[in-house]
């Protein structure tokens with residue numbers, strides 16, 4: 024196994040970080056890696072906000088040595104267009120959103136891999152668009168238009184008391200990888216997936232290991248009912264929870280011009 028594969032396989036989420044600072048040169052290397060990621064039409068349709076103030080990190084959601092907030096951002100393009108005398112327009116808000124978010128996420132994953140290669144652990148969180156999303160715009164001075172905070176990557180060195188490390192449970196077979204043509208899973212394969220999620224050794228979500236005590240037969244029963252708020256097929260459906268949970272995100276996307 025080569026070094027790159029070893030680093031990718033050793034990626035793991037750390038949620039509790041020590042006070043140790045990340046050296047400036049390592050941070051610079053991580054940031055340089057971000058901008059090396061693939062990007063559509065050389066747009067780099069993102070901005071990365073480097074947050075080193077722990078009070079601000081706390082307000083955003085989690086504390087590490089440094090937090091990188093990856094935002095979709097077209098404002099640099101807007102300003103450059105204006106500078107050159109063009110009136111900026113986007114052809115399709117949703118198509119632009121998809122392309123820009125792909126640019127943004129590729130940059131973010133490059134940061135996580137580079138950090139790990141430098142002995143720095145990380146944690147991805149969507150805390151940047153949970154709750155009152157306007158607080159993120161205010162805290163980070165983000166433009167309201169054509170800018171949307173996608174994901175936070177919290178970086179640092181693990182706290183000695185960190186006990187909630189995951190064991191890298193991931194599906195990797197049928198239903199995830201399809202050769203040549205998409206293939207829907209049959210009941211036996213679905214059963215295998217349900218069992219795989221239940222496997223204690225695979226430990227898909229170590230933070231949520233109390234579903235058995237809560238009386239669920241399968242982790243996925245817990246996931247659908249508690250996390251997604253799904254009803255059983257023979258019960259009345261109520262989508263209210265989901266609608267409320269994401270209404271702020273929807274409003275922010277509309278303000279940003281990515282949703283009409």
Ligand SMILES: Cc1cc2nc3c(=O)[nH]c(=O)nc-3n(C[C@H](O)[C@H](O)[C@H](O)COP(=O)(O)O)c2cc1C
Pocket residue numbers: 034035036037146147148149150174189190191192230
């Ligand atoms: C888009 C996205 C948002 C996430 N948000 C959170 C979060 O807010 N809180 C959390 O505990 N885990 C969150 N996670 C999950 C962790 O980052 C991590 O992927 C998961 O715990 C699996 O850990 P592992 O990579 O060590 O196996 C998020 C992951 C992604 C990709």
